[in-house]
Amino acid sequence: MSEYGIYLYAVTPDVSGNATAGTTPDEATGTTAGAGPGTRPERAADVSRDTRRGTGPGPGGGTARLHGVLGGPVRPIRHAGLVAHVGEVPLDQFGEGPLRRLLEDLDWVEGVARAHHHVVEALAAAGPVAPVRLVTVYTGEDQIRDLLDRRRDDFADLLARVAGRHEWGVKAYVTRAAPPAPPAVPASGRGSASPGTAYLQRRKASLRSREDVWRAAAERAERLHAALGEIAVAGRRHRPQDPQLSGRSDVMVLNGAYLVDPDRDGEFAAALDAFRGEGMDVELTGPWAPYSFTSLDLGSDRGGGTR
Amino acid sequence: MTIDGSRGRALAAEGRLPAERVALVDLLDRLLAGGVVVTGELVLSIADIELVRISLRALLASVRDADEEEGDDEPSWP
Numbered sequence: 461m462s463e464y465g466i467y468l469y470a471v472t473p474d475v476s477g478n479a480t481a482g483t484t485p486d487e488a489t490g491t492t493a494g495a496g497p498g499t500r501p502e503r504a505a506d507v508s509r510d511t512r513r514g515t516g517p518g519p520g521g522g523t524a525r526l527h528g529v530l531g532g533p534v535r536p537i538r539h540a541g542l543v544a545h546v547g548e549v550p551l552d553q554f555g556e557g558p559l560r561r562l563l564e565d566l567d568w569v570e571g572v573a574r575a576h577h578h579v580v581e582a583l584a585a586a587g588p589v590a591p592v593r594l595v596t597v598y599t600g601e602d603q604i605r606d607l608l609d610r611r612r613d614d615f616a617d618l619l620a621r622v623a624g625r626h627e628w629g630v631k632a633y634v635t636r637a638a639p640p641a642p643p644a645v646p647a648s649g650r651g652s653a654s655p656g657t658a659y660l661q662r663r664k665a666s667l668r669s670r671e672d673v674w675r676a677a678a679e680r681a682e683r684l685h686a687a688l689g690e691i692a693v694a695g696r697r698h699r700p701q702d703p704q705l706s707g708r709s710d711v712m713v714l715n716g717a718y719l720v721d722p723d724r725d726g727e728f729a730a731a732l733d734a735f736r737g738e739g740m741d742v743e744l745t746g747p748w749a750p751y752s753f754t755s756l757d758l759g760s761d762r763g764g765g766t767r
Numbered sequence: 768m769t770i771d772g773s774r775g776r777a778l779a780a781e782g783r784l785p786a787e788r789v790a791l792v793d794l795l796d797r798l799l800a801g802g803v804v805v806t807g808e809l810v811l812s813i814a815d816i817e818l819v820r821i822s823l824r825a826l827l828a829s830v831r832d833a834d835e836e837e838g839d840d841e842p843s844w845p
Binding site for chain 2: 468471569570573574576577590591592593594596607615618629698699701705706707715717745748751752753754755
């Protein structure tokens with residue numbers, strides 16, 4: 461096993477390579493010529509990539525001075541009309557055994573997550589990006605080229621979908637406001653109920669009203685999600701964060717992510733504002749790179765590469 | 768990422784944080800339950816790691832669970 465692995469951060473279109481039109485000849489030869497084993501129709505593209513390399517990173521490939529995990533440099537692998545952004549990582553940390561241990565170290569996880577995020581953010585600022593899930597490590601560059609070959613259509617579809625759009629995060633909480641004043645149990649009317657009974661009545665009423673507040677907030681969260689979904693190109697829900705993790709004692713009722721066209725940001729904000737208050741607090745995060753909308757599962761498909 | 772209109776700017780001003788101040792939990796929601804998942808022919812991916820023993824399991828497993836319910840658009844309410 462080599463000492464280093466290749467950490468994959470994200471995939472972007474190869475805009476310097478005329479990605480949309482440039483692949484057509486390759487596809488034609490690749491699908492119709494019945495190329496024999498070992499014949500790689502992408503060779504021609506490889507050569508042109510190499511000649512381009514001398515001109516420095518093209519637009520959208522601006523990872524020249526980008527640093528990622530453990531401060532290591534990020535470099536592009538251009539292939540099949542795509543750019544994979546990668547860096548070397550030592551297997552004494554990113555090998556399976558060491559990683560199991562290190563994943564228990566929150567500081568380490570945070571360092572990796574923030575470095576990964578930093579790279580994705582920089583790429584997102586330059587153009588469409590398909591972030592790859594945290595800690596995806598290959599044995600070598602050939603495996604990454606192979607991935608780009610096999611999944612170029614999936615990546616192209618995905619990148620076209622997120623191009624020019626960004627992700628907003630919306631978290632809604634039930635504010636644990638004191639329930640409305642407990643139903644009046646006249647303090648003077650001691651004869652009507654024992655203190656214990658009165659307590660139980662108050663408690664029951666309080667529980668009921670708290671439940672009502674919660675149910676109302678959950679319903680409002682549903683409507684908020686639907687309203688934001690109408691404006692967004694796509695929406696999805698992450699699992700609500702535990703109060704321990706959110707840092708708030710309030711119960712989260714919505715942890716949504718929305719892919720939005722920037723020219724509809726204003727509408728999005730207005731829709732959000734309309735749901736503030738009335739027992740619900742709403743937090744906005746972003747704009748994010750479209751992490752939540754690129755959760756494409758690129759399994760080890762060996763389907764003959766006909767896709 | 769240009770935001771048009773004052774509304775949009777206000778929105779961005781509210782939401783946007785320097786990368787180092789983004790809440791880790793929000794980031795991990797996205798880095799562990801989003802993004803392209805690649806399996807096979809890897810040294811490893813996070814998908815391969817058994818997370819139950821990890822002391823961060825409250826953090827990671829909660830995200831993982833959501834991810835594993837296919838159709839996680841509809842997580843069950845707590």
